[in-house]
Amino acid sequence: MSSNILSKAIRIGTVAAAFGLAASSAFAAAPMARTPAPGYYRFMLGNFEVTALSDGTVDLPVDQLLHEPAQKTVAALHAAFQKAPRQASDNAYLVNTGKRLVLVDTGAGDLFGPTLGKLMSNLKASGYQPEQVDDIFLTHMHPDHVGGLVENHVVQFPNAVVHADRLEAAYWLSQKNLDSAADASKGFFEEAMASVDPYVQAGKFRPFDGGVELVPGVRSYPSFGHTAGHTSYVIESEGKTLLLLGDLIHVPAVQLDHPNVTIAFDTDPEEAAASRTKVFNQAARERTLVAAAHLPFPGIGHLRATGKTYQWVPVDYSRMPAEKPQPH
Ligand SMILES: [Zn+2]
Numbered sequence: 001m002s003s004n005i006l007s008k009a010i011r012i013g014t015v016a017a018a019f020g021l022a023a024s025s026a027f028a029a030a031p032m033a034r035t036p037a038p039g040y041y042r043f044m045l046g047n048f049e050v051t052a053l054s055d056g057t058v059d060l061p062v063d064q065l066l067h068e069p070a071q072k073t074v075a076a077l078h079a080a081f082q083k084a085p086r087q088a089s090d091n092a093y094l095v096n097t098g099k100r101l102v103l104v105d106t107g108a109g110d111l112f113g114p115t116l117g118k119l120m121s122n123l124k125a126s127g128y129q130p131e132q133v134d135d136i137f138l139t140h141m142h143p144d145h146v147g148g149l150v151e152n153h154v155v156q157f158p159n160a161v162v163h164a165d166r167l168e169a170a171y172w173l174s175q176k177n178l179d180s181a182a183d184a185s186k187g188f189f190e191e192a193m194a195s196v197d198p199y200v201q202a203g204k205f206r207p208f209d210g211g212v213e214l215v216p217g218v219r220s221y222p223s224f225g226h227t228a229g230h231t232s233y234v235i236e237s238e239g240k241t242l243l244l245l246g247d248l249i250h251v252p253a254v255q256l257d258h259p260n261v262t263i264a265f266d267t268d269p270e271e272a273a274a275s276r277t278k279v280f281n282q283a284a285r286e287r288t289l290v291a292a293a294h295l296p297f298p299g300i301g302h303l304r305a306t307g308k309t310y311q312w313v314p315v316d317y318s319r320m321p322a323e324k325p326q327p328h
Contacts, residue, residue: 038125039118041298044321045289046237048217051094051126052291052298055107055148056118059085062251065264073254080253088251089297090116090144093244094123095235100134100215103160104233104244105293109147111191119148120156133157135215138164138196139246139293140227141172142188142265146195155198162199163214165222166207168229171267173197223248223279225271232279242300243283245292248276252295256310280310289315 039054062077063070063084070084077083090112092105107119123130136157139145141164150156171177172192181189199205213219221232226247235242249255250263259276262269283290284305291300301314 039122039297040126041300042126042320043300043315043318045095045235045242046240047098048235048237049096050235050242051096051128052300053092053094053107053119053122053126054297055090055092055122055144056116057087057089057297058108058112058116058144060088060250061085062088062254062263066251066254067262067264067269068254068258073251076254076257082253086251086253088294089299091291091293091295091297091299092119092145092148093291094126094128094133095218097215097217097237100218101128101132102135102137102215102218103133103157104137105139105145105246106136106148106156108144109149109151109156109195111143111147111195116144117148130157131159133160135218136160136162137214137218137220137231137233138162138168139232139244140164140230141168141192141196142227142247143191143195145247145293146192149195150198153194153198155202155204160199160204162196162205163208164196164205165220165229165231166209167224168227168231169196169205169207171228173200221279223275225266225268225273225275227267230272230275241288243279243288243290245279245283245290247293248272248279249292250294252312256312259308259310281305284310 041052043050061084063073066073074084077086090107092103092107095102108116110117120130148156149162172189173196178186178189196205208214208220210222211220217236219234221234223232224230230246232246233244235244254261259280260273262273266272280303284303287302290303293299295312301312304311304313
């Protein structure tokens, strides 16, 4: 910073401080707003516009959910200045390719209580309408990813085609699997069916098989284990890549240091841990920008590998590149 700019900054700071003093005495009784900031974060990926959408947060008793002694989880949370229950983000991602408006996951809708289900209001706050969404790609069919598809049985994205891996659909939309599921798990099947079936019945569900290009610039990347057909997505434009991880990680305070630790929601814990390590290693090696559904919103950053552990490096908050600096 040149001394010229520095001295200007100090001058502005001094003026602001004087103003602050005056303002605080004049407006001390202003009521607190108590409203959160709209939950979206936008950036350009090559020619694509990416908008991270918050569905809200949910308190998860991760000390009970992880396949790890509770006291070890509590200690790891403490070391990360957190505690159980952990307030976990639920993030979805909207990608405007210029030709298609693509939504990856839809939040929980009304399936997960009042602290989630904010995706629709944040989508609108970000300047889009649900009718504009052309394609919805599901990472998997757990309620916090499919719940936003419908509200009171009514389709919320009337012009969208919903896609998921064929194995994922075959698992969760099967009446036979629902009938034979343990009582505690039946709700997962029922909620997946309630959310996705209206699209199936309307002829607006199109499954895919494994890793394929779905629309130009969007490719599925199988990362099975968390569920039978859990899928990550690769978004690519002008040589820039974003890998949407889905649910490859739930508790960063634990699973970055111990990627072998799995969670009660994993259908096949061993395969889930193997997918995590495989995809994380690749993302770290190739320095790929990644985004994850349950990392703190907006959940976008890089994974740095150190031996067998990882560090999460969140993106620097930055302006849209097309935005011109405002003159002062
Ligand atoms: Zn999830």
